[in-house]
Amino acid sequence: MSRRPHHFILELVLVVLCITLAVLAPGFFSAENALNVLRNISMQGIIALGMTMVIVAGEIDLSVGSAVAFAGCWTAYLTGTFTGTLGWPPAVAVPVAIGLAAITGFLLGSLTGFIRMRFRVPSFITTLALMTGLSGAAELITNGFPLTPFPEWYNALGGGYLAGVPVPALVLLCVFLASSFVMNHTVFGRSVYAVGGNEEAARLSGIPVGRTKTTVLAVTATLAAVAGVLQSSEIMSGTATTAKGWELDIIAAVIIGGTSLSGGSGSVRGTMVGVMFLGVIINGMTLLNVNEYWQHVVRGILILTAVLLNRAHVTQEAFREAAA
Amino acid sequence: MITLELQNISRVFPGTVALQDFSVRWEGGKIHALIGRNGAGKSTLVNILTGALAPTTGTMLLNDTPCTLRSPADARRTGIAAVYQELSLLPDLNVIENILLGRLPVRKGMLPGRIDWKAAERTTRELLARLNISLPLHTPVRHLSVARQQLVEIAKAMASSPGVLLCDEPTSALSHQEARCVFELLRTLADHGALIIYITHRLQEIRTLADTVTALRDGVSTGTVPSAAATPERMVAMMFGEDVRFSRMIDHSPLPTTVLEVRGLTRHSAFSDVSFTLRAGEVIGIAGLMGSGRTELLRSLAGADPPDTGDVVINGRICVPRSPAQMMHCGMVMTPENRKDHGLLTLLSTRANMTLPSLDRLAPHAITNRTREEQVVARMQRELDIALADPEAPVSALSGGNQQKVVLGKWLATDPRVMLLDEPTRGIDIKAKAQMFQTVVRLSREGMGLLVVSSELEELLLLCHRILFMQHGRITGSADAGSMCLETLLARCMESS
Ligand SMILES: Nc1ncnc2c1ncn2[C@@H]1O[C@H](COP(=O)(O)OP(=O)(O)OP(=O)(O)O)[C@@H](O)[C@H]1O
Numbered sequence: 001m002s003r004r005p006h007h008f009i010l011e012l013v014l015v016v017l018c019i020t021l022a023v024l025a026p027g028f029f030s031a032e033n034a035l036n037v038l039r040n041i042s043m044q045g046i047i048a049l050g051m052t053m054v055i056v057a058g059e060i061d062l063s064v065g066s067a068v069a070f071a072g073c074w075t076a077y078l079t080g081t082f083t084g085t086l087g088w089p090p091a092v093a094v095p096v097a098i099g100l101a102a103i104t105g106f107l108l109g110s111l112t113g114f115i116r117m118r119f120r121v122p123s124f125i126t127t128l129a130l131m132t133g134l135s136g137a138a139e140l141i142t143n144g145f146p147l148t149p150f151p152e153w154y155n156a157l158g159g160g161y162l163a164g165v166p167v168p169a170l171v172l173l174c175v176f177l178a179s180s181f182v183m184n185h186t187v188f189g190r191s192v193y194a195v196g197g198n199e200e201a202a203r204l205s206g207i208p209v210g211r212t213k214t215t216v217l218a219v220t221a222t223l224a225a226v227a228g229v230l231q232s233s234e235i236m237s238g239t240a241t242t243a244k245g246w247e248l249d250i251i252a253a254v255i256i257g258g259t260s261l262s263g264g265s266g267s268v269r270g271t272m273v274g275v276m277f278l279g280v281i282i283n284g285m286t287l288l289n290v291n292e293y294w295q296h297v298v299r300g301i302l303i304l305t306a307v308l309l310n311r312a313h314v315t316q317e318a319f320r321e322a323a324a
Numbered sequence: 325m326i327t328l329e330l331q332n333i334s335r336v337f338p339g340t341v342a343l344q345d346f347s348v349r350w351e352g353g354k355i356h357a358l359i360g361r362n363g364a365g366k367s368t369l370v371n372i373l374t375g376a377l378a379p380t381t382g383t384m385l386l387n388d389t390p391c392t393l394r395s396p397a398d399a400r401r402t403g404i405a406a407v408y409q410e411l412s413l414l415p416d417l418n419v420i421e422n423i424l425l426g427r428l429p430v431r432k433g434m435l436p437g438r439i440d441w442k443a444a445e446r447t448t449r450e451l452l453a454r455l456n457i458s459l460p461l462h463t464p465v466r467h468l469s470v471a472r473q474q475l476v477e478i479a480k481a482m483a484s485s486p487g488v489l490l491c492d493e494p495t496s497a498l499s500h501q502e503a504r505c506v507f508e509l510l511r512t513l514a515d516h517g518a519l520i521i522y523i524t525h526r527l528q529e530i531r532t533l534a535d536t537v538t539a540l541r542d543g544v545s546t547g548t549v550p551s552a553a554a555t556p557e558r559m560v561a562m563m564f565g566e567d568v569r570f571s572r573m574i575d576h577s578p579l580p581t582t583v584l585e586v587r588g589l590t591r592h593s594a595f596s597d598v599s600f601t602l603r604a605g606e607v608i609g610i611a612g613l614m615g616s617g618r619t620e621l622l623r624s625l626a627g628a629d630p631p632d633t634g635d636v637v638i639n640g641r642i643c644v645p646r647s648p649a650q651m652m653h654c655g656m657v658m659t660p661e662n663r664k665d666h667g668l669l670t671l672l673s674t675r676a677n678m679t680l681p682s683l684d685r686l687a688p689h690a691i692t693n694r695t696r697e698e699q700v701v702a703r704m705q706r707e708l709d710i711a712l713a714d715p716e717a718p719v720s721a722l723s724g725g726n727q728q729k730v731v732l733g734k735w736l737a738t739d740p741r742v743m744l745l746d747e748p749t750r751g752i753d754i755k756a757k758a759q760m761f762q763t764v765v766r767l768s769r770e771g772m773g774l775l776v777v778s779s780e781l782e783e784l785l786l787l788c789h790r791i792l793f794m795q796h797g798r799i800t801g802s803a804d805a806g807s808m809c810l811e812t813l814l815a816r817c818m819e820s821s
């Protein structure tokens with residue numbers, strides 16, 4: 001939680017990367033491209049911020065990718081039902097559908113938390129099950145074909161601009177400000193670090209372990225639903241096959257940002273940098289016309305390098321930790 | 325004969341010189357005590373000798389040849405093993421696996437690499453028999469008490485029959501009876517030629533156990549003397565450069581009001597039918613051997629492991645212990661005996677640790693207030709005399725004794741009415757101990773009720789109004805501490821066990 005010089009290594013790497021790309025890649029250094037990168041990272045970024053809290057709390061959520069697809073399809077399905085069968089005007093149907101999708105996300109996350117605390121089933125298992133389950137549910141809802149019940153103005157959410165900035169990027173900014181406030185300046189945030197660092201010591205210190213873990217899981221599932229809504233608005237349909245594999249990109253961004261998979265340490269600021277780092281790399285390689293297969297290879301290497309850079313300073317401490 | 329020589333060893337941490345120009349020559353066949361106050365640099369020295377830390381400057385000679393150690397595994401190959409200050413066992417593995425970790429015997433034949441569990445069990449049994457320790461071999465160590473875990477730790481270090489054995493406060497969690505078997509063990513090893521370095525804060529152990537005494541003060545050696553010449557006064561002077569005195573400190577009478585009443589408290593297979601009352605301003609000690617249910621009783625009272633039946637009345641209100649948070653709310657808190665696993669969050673800063681249980685009060689509207697937190701840290705640092713360079717650094721960078729003080733401070737900051745202290749002086753130097761006693765006395769004068777569990781019986785005599793005896797999960801009697809001497813207390817503890 002404290003700020004020390006080595007905490008800025010990744011920022012430095014990001015800056016160097018941007019300068020390099022500005023020189024090498026035609027069109028990288030332009031306002032248009034910057035906005036483009038922002039739009040591309042926002043949806044995963046929104047979830048990654050929640051995922052940071054989950055991982056700091058010593059848990060994991062593998063279902064976020066499927067949850068995005070499911071939320072999009074669910075919103076589309078509900079909108080279709082409300083406007084079609086029930087004959088509601090879209091101006092009412094769409095907000096209600098979005099609200100219900102968000103609530104569904106919240107309840108699913110709470111369920112994971114409940115199962116984790118009540119039956120001691122690791123969130124890894126529950127969310128792995130949810131990942132397949134939600135993916136199947138999305139297919140069931142849509143019958144395998146994209147649903148397109150949305151009115152034209154719906155596109156403003158995922159595809160629109162406000163004051164020249166993509167709307168999803170604004171959502172990302174809000175979520176970032178909120179989550180960084182919560183993690184750094186609230187009792188709840190401190191509890192998240194505590195339960196992830198040492199669950200038993202946290203419990204003995206009077207921290208509500210169950211409530212804390214359940215809350216972060218619920219918040220993240222809700223954020224995934226929000227991202228799903230934005231995504232469906234961008235592509236103007238509920239499609240069951242979107243967002244495949246997002247969970248891994250998101251977890252990678254969190255880890256690059258310096259959050260420890262074993263819980264108890266990390267920061268949303270780091271995750272934000274991690275998300276940008278990945279976004280810039282992908283964008284840069286696309287601009288440089290790097291073949292897509294190579295892109296994957298390079299990304300893999302860079303993820304590992306970033307984590308190694310981040311870890312270099314911890315090793316010494318960890319060593320003492322083990323020995324002292 | 326083994327010799328270990330250190331020449332001008334220094335180790336610098338950001339902001340601290342933990343060890344400065346330390347030179348010494350130690351010989352095999354002897355037990356060498358190393359003493360010094362909390363943060364003097366003892367554990368740092370151990371970490372350097374096991375290769376866990378590199379010295380900033382200086383050389384180490386083993387049998388008069390220079391040697392550089394890169395890791396603890398490296399050190400073990402060279403014949404140096406250590407019992408570390410903090411337990412380093414793997415909680416989910418059983419005793420055999422922990423002791424033989426990294427050396428489990430494998431079978432030859434069809435499937436190479438298959439573990440030979442029979443041989444492993446035999447080796448462990450032989451080792452434990454040789455060390456005269458009895459332990460349940462197949463129990464995961466997380467279910468053992470701290471004292472027994474400590475025994476596993478020692479057995480683990482001994483498994484490789486090292487020539488040099490470093491013991492960093494191996495007995496801090498043991499009672500004197502339990503410690504005695506460790507001493508006999510070390511003596512036997514020394515008689516067989518091993519070089520033993522023994523760190524302790526219990527000065528009375530040294531006369532009987534050690535051959536030489538080396539003292540450290542703020543990272544600088546203040547000399548080595550034969551133990552025959554090491555009177556307690558001399559050792560204290562070497563450690564602190566001044567005098568520290570102990571006498572019975574508690575002289576006030578408790579107030580008439582009862583703060584804690586326990587009636588028929590039972591937790592199956594831990595303790596049963598425990599009843600007593602604690603008055604405001606009273607300090608009660610609980611004496612008993614390892615496994616007598618002392619820790620379990622405290623944990624139940626604090627809500628960590630809720631009891632099955634019985635009543636707990638705090639300030640006239642019935643509180644059934646269900647969770648630590650709830651008992652904290654009722655005004656009763658416990659400092660756990662195992663600071664690393666239960667007391668501290670080693671990844672978090674000292675400030676975050678110190679304020680964790682009282683955060684609700686320090687944070688209006690659930691928003692943390694750094695200034696208020698810093699005030700708490702500053703207050704506790706003053707009251708408990710914690711050597712704290714940077715409150716924002718991870719608490720694991722503090723020396724063991726200072727971590728112990730953080731544990732006390734963190735629960736003290738909740739302003740409880742009743743405090744349950746489980747081995748509160750574990751690993752703290754005698755000056756800090758005197759200070760902690762003063763704190764306890766002051767708190768009880770101010771009307772707090774305290775319940776203290778300690779394996780160091782003389783501590784209970786100095787600190788308590790009354791002592792309860794516990795055996796096999798039952799309270800077997802109580803006595804007035806003021807009118808007792810150590811011998812009678814010891815005798816009563818040993819009775820019928
Ligand atoms: N990793 C570290 N980073 C910063 N300072 C450290 C680190 N490790 C140790 N120190 C500092 O070095 C000094 C010596 O610590 P050390 O653990 O050797 O003390 P000690 O003599 O073993 O004390 P104790 O009796 O309390 O166990 C202390 O001031 C401690 O804060």
Ligand SMILES: [Mg+2]
Nearest residue numbers: 366367409724
């Ligand atoms: Mg130490």
